Amino acid sequence: METSGFNQRHLLGIDHLSASEIDLILDTADSFVEVSTRNIKKVPALKGRTVVNLFFENSTRTRSSFEIAAKRLSADLINFNSSVSSLKKGESLKDTVLTLEAMNPHIIVIRHSAAGAPRYLTTFARSCIVNAGDGFHEHPTQALLDALTIRQRFGKLRGLKIAVVGDILHSRVARSNLILHQKMGNPVNLVGPPSLVPLEFERMGARVFYDLKAGVKDVDIVMMLRVQEERGAGNYFPSIREYRRLFEINAEVFATAAPDAIIMHPGPLNRDVEIETSLADSDRSVILQQVNNGIAVRMAVLYLLKGESNEAAH
Amino acid sequence: MKLLIKNGRLVDPHSRVDDTVDIQIDGSVIQNIQPRLEPEKGCRVIDAAGLVVCPGFVDMHVHLREPGNENKETIQSGVEAAVHGGFTSVACMPNTKPVNDNRSVTEYIIARARKCGLANVFPVAAISMGLEGKNITEMADLAAGGAVGFSDDGRCVMSADLIRKALEYCRMLDLPIIEHPEDHSISGEGLVNEGLISYKYGMRGILNAAEEVIVARDIILQDRIRSRLHLTHISTSRAVELIRDAKSNGIPVTADATPHHLLLNEEKITTYDTVYKVKPPLRTEADRLGLVEGVRDGTIDCIASDHAPHTRDEKDKEFEYAPFGAIGLESTVSVIYDRLVRTRIISLNRMVELMSTNPARILNLKDRGQVTRGKPADLTVLDLNRRFSIHEAAFRSKANNCPFLKWEGMGKVAFTIVGGKVVYASGD
The missing domain is CATH 3.20.20.140 (Metal-dependent hydrolases)
Structure with a gap:
């Protein structure tokens, strides 16, 4: 497979990628989509390499998606799960990573509640670092799998209009998608209550809407974000009831989007809070396709990074 | 113990002075500030020509x-x-x-x-x-x-x-x-x-x-x-x-x-x-x-x-x-x-x-922040013509969390004098 043109040692965020590198990841992912349709869903690309899943936040889909991706590439994989609270008591992140690195892994996939934690790892670790979500900062593989899904549906990734709806302030998915679509030249609408959608995002090139109908009008992609009740929703909006009334996407509102528009959600869903359950299950919804594409995209990322550049260090 | 700082440019906003003077220190106190002072016997002399003497x-x-x-x-x-x-x-x-x-x-x-x-x-x-x-x-x-x-x-x-x-x-x-x-x-x-x-x-x-x-x-x-x-x-x-x-x-x-x-x-x-x-x-x-x-x-x-x-x-x-x-x-x-x-x-x-x-x-430190006869001899002497570079190895602090690490430029502390004692001299 052609891998020239990908000069990243780590995947820390979409911000660090060029548009052509994004295209390359998605092209690579396309070929891995095919692998996943085979009877034997395994290629030897990363045979003999070790991937560490280092998750400091709860995650099922992202962690298992990376796990399957690594295994389908024939890599060895270990899972290291830790709640941040237990980490606070004992070992520092640096010591944890140095300990794991003493076992010579090639790639460390990290999810952490603190923004910048993956970047911090690159200041001392030898492995390739893949950001699987850092605080409110970035979740690059989510934006990439979203992009793959969009490309499959529309046959292109450029010339599309997108609306992202919900808790933009606390969403790494929103940030990574915003950055990705700006690199592709796509207009991005951010929709939600002002307390969750700072106007400063307009200085990043987005348009901010407080009215759902206005925000999704004529867009090709409606991306709903999970209402994160664990973030203390009450501080940012008065009640789920009022939030639902203003920002839940339903068939009626969705009808104002472009005729062939799709609806996306990074999951997990709050059915009938941010998304009407019948809409989530309709043929306009690509939510499960997103999950499925997660594997191919993560295979592509692991494959392109390979842990090759640190070979000399070992 | 006497100390004479000769030929330095004294910059003291408190007494509105910016002039080349000699400063005689006796013990912990400033004894005299004059354009020209001759060292007494046994008096240590710092030649501050080209240096700036500050409170x-x-x-x-x-x-x-x-x-x-x-x-x-x-x-x-x-x-x-x-x-x-x-x-x-x-x-x-x-x-x-x-x-x-x-x-x-x-x-x-x-x-x-x-x-x-x-x-x-x-x-x-x-x-x-x-x-x-x-x-x-x-x-x-x-x-x-x-x-x-x-x-x-x-x-x-x-x-x-x-x-x-x-x-x-x-x-x-x-x-x-x-x-x-x-x-x-x-x-x-x-x-x-x-x-x-x-x-x-x-x-x-x-x-x-x-x-x-x-x-x-x-x-x-x-x-x-x-x-x-x-x-x-x-x-x-x-x-x-x-x-x-x-x-x-x-x-x-x-x-x-x-x-x-x-x-x-x-x-x-x-x-x-x-x-x-x-x-x-x-x-x-x-x-x-x-x-x-x-x-x-x-x-x-x-x-x-x-x-x-x-x-x-x-x-x-x-x-x-x-x-x-x-x-x-x-x-x-x-x-x-x-x-x-x-x-x-x-x-x-x-x-x-x-x-x-x-x-x-x-802070109401009535004796500080000035170069005045009879007041404590606390002086900071600067060499504005010497290059500085901030690096951790030189720190006396136990810590190194300095946002100016690796900064370079002009202007170094030449002497720090507290209560008439030279407590720091560059090159130490």
Whole structure:
């Protein structure tokens, strides 16, 4: 497979990628989509390499998606799960990573509640670092799998209009998608209550809407974000009831989007809070396709990074 | 022991002198200042030709960490850092363990500092017991023990009623209340300046308003109380404007700014380097320029480092988990001279005002901040023609969390003289 043109040692965020590198990841992912349709869903690309899943936040889909991706590439994989609270008591992140690195892994996939934690790892670790979500900062593989899904549906990734709806302030998915679509030249609408959608995002090139109908009008992609009740929703909006009334996407509102528009959600869903359950299950919804594409995209990322550049260090 | 400093250019805003003179020191006191003095027999002579002699610099906001956090800094390492950086006096904040909220802690700090014998250490005591913001400390007793001001630094006094009472009560002591202006209900769990950068890099922000509402509150209270109010580490241009307005309306208020807020902006945090994690956070370039203008036009009275040492391990962490604070005792003089004086934003005379005359006046240190016959011989001697480079290996501080590491430029401390003793000479 052609891998020239990908000069990243780590995947820390979409911000660090060029548009052509994004295209390359998605092209690579396309070929891995095919692998996943085979009877034997395994290629030897990363045979003999070790991937560490280092998750400091709860995650099922992202962690298992990376796990399957690594295994389908024939890599060895270990899972290291830790709640941040237990980490606070004992070992520092640096010591944890140095300990794991003493076992010579090639790639460390990290999810952490603190923004910048993956970047911090690159200041001392030898492995390739893949950001699987850092605080409110970035979740690059989510934006990439979203992009793959969009490309499959529309046959292109450029010339599309997108609306992202919900808790933009606390969403790494929103940030990574915003950055990705700006690199592709796509207009991005951010929709939600002002307390969750700072106007400063307009200085990043987005348009901010407080009215759902206005925000999704004529867009090709409606991306709903999970209402994160664990973030203390009450501080940012008065009640789920009022939030639902203003920002839940339903068939009626969705009808104002472009005729062939799709609806996306990074999951997990709050059915009938941010998304009407019948809409989530309709043929306009690509939510499960997103999950499925997660594997191919993560295979592509692991494959392109390979842990090759640190070979000399070992 | 006699010491004669010959041929130096004395810059002393207090006595409005900027001239080449000789300074005769006898014991710990300045004996004579004359255009030409001949050394007496047995008198040590420092040839200060080409050097600038200033009243000893006073850093009115440092954390020496002792008692309680001696792993970060001790009084010994702190005063070594002070004289290495050209400071003859420092005022240390009360957030030690135990808190400096009673006379025994104040006296302990002074006794320890005296034993070290390098820089003068003036303790700032707490406003409230345990820094809890509930009951005011025994301010008169603390003052009698040597406290030079009161502050709940790090924890702003959130109760307007309590700060009112503290301001009123300490009026009889003629000592300042030093407010760390931060509305904690606004700043919350914030890590960096709130704005485009905090949103883009996914970190909780601290609005400018967190500082400004307290600055405004305190100024309004002070308008009636007319006590002594000092606002420390001002970081926003709006706060500078509020202070400028207050001063023009005759409200007694003074303020300081740190070198890092004067010389750095929020863009530094985009690499998540914890050395730039400070409180208040590094602000926008517009705020920085507003602050520099405040220093230039007299709104800001002092430059203070907020020297906040932390261990290497404490700072070697995820940005979110690292403690706030940067050290500055050993970089402030050089970076301020090089970036503000050499660039002609402020004069050398103004720099001395900001770093000696004014902090001494604000802390009511009647003998300091001046080069006057009969007063203690505290002098900072600068060599403006020598290059500096800030590097960790040279630090006397235990810590290395300095945001000016690797900075280079012109202007070094040549000698630091405290009480007539040369406590630092470059080349040492």
